[in-house]
Amino acid sequence: MRRTRERLEVIEYRPGEDRLVYRNNDNEAEGRSHGDLLCGNCGEVVLSNWSKEEAQTHFVMHDQRVVIQCLACKAYNLLAAPSEKVEQNIVLNRA
Ligand SMILES: [Zn+2]
Numbered sequence: 409m410r411r412t413r414e415r416l417e418v419i420e421y422r423p424g425e426d427r428l429v430y431r432n433n434d435n436e437a438e439g440r441s442h443g444d445l446l447c448g449n450c451g452e453v454v455l456s457n458w459s460k461e462e463a464q465t466h467f468v469m470h471d472q473r474v475v476i477q478c479l480a481c482k483a484y485n486l487l488a489a490p491s492e493k494v495e496q497n498i499v500l501n502r503a
Contacts, residue, residue: 412443414460415451416485419475427472429487431455431479438466447478448485454478455487464488 421428429435431454439457447454454476455463467474467488474488 410442412441412459413446414443415446416448416454416460416476416487418448418483419473419486421475421477421484422473425472426475426484427469428475428477428484429467431476439463445476445485445487447481447483449483450478450481452478452480454485 436456436458439455439462441457441459441462443457443459444453445455445458445460445463446452458466464487468491469488470492471490473486473490475484476487477484
């Protein structure tokens with residue numbers, strides 16, 4: 409069967425704001441797509457057995473971006489955009 413290959417979007421990872429997931433046997437086994445997700449930078453496979461649409465649906469979080477790092481070039485790729493963009497109220501507490 410022919411496998412589809414989709415390139416992810418490379419983004420700048422924001423520690424503490426974005427959710428980082430790792431490539432492992434569990435999440436590759438969970439995927440049902442006959443396809444691979446490729447690093448948007450170098451084209452290496454970052455996750456097997458997933459389509460972009462499927463990854464978006466499965467990994468989506470309410471207000472965090474879900475990011476996966478390419479093991480080859482270390483680029484961060486967007487796996488799922490937030491389901492809802494939330495306005496953040498930043499409160500600065502000053503003593
Ligand atoms: Zn890469």
